Amino acid sequence: MIRDFRPGDLDEVLWLNVRALSPEAAQQGSASRYSDLFDVARVYQRDGAFVVGEEDGAIVAMGAVRRLEAAV
Secondary structure (H helix, E strand, O other), rough: OOOEEEEEHHHHHHHHHHHHHOOOOOOOOHHHOHHHHHHHHHHOOOOEEEEEEEEEEEEEEEEEOOOOOOOO
């Protein structure tokens, strides 16, 4: 199931992000490298979308789109 991100998803989203970039990585230290994920509502959802994919109650995918410039 694909659905909108909720604040309670943050830990799983951080873990998924770190694991996708480096499967051997630990979650520690991800806060400083991916600070945009700590304010998904402002960074992504205000002018775009941030969604997660769930399977059996676990987040297994995520994706976002957002406007970077004013539309021409």
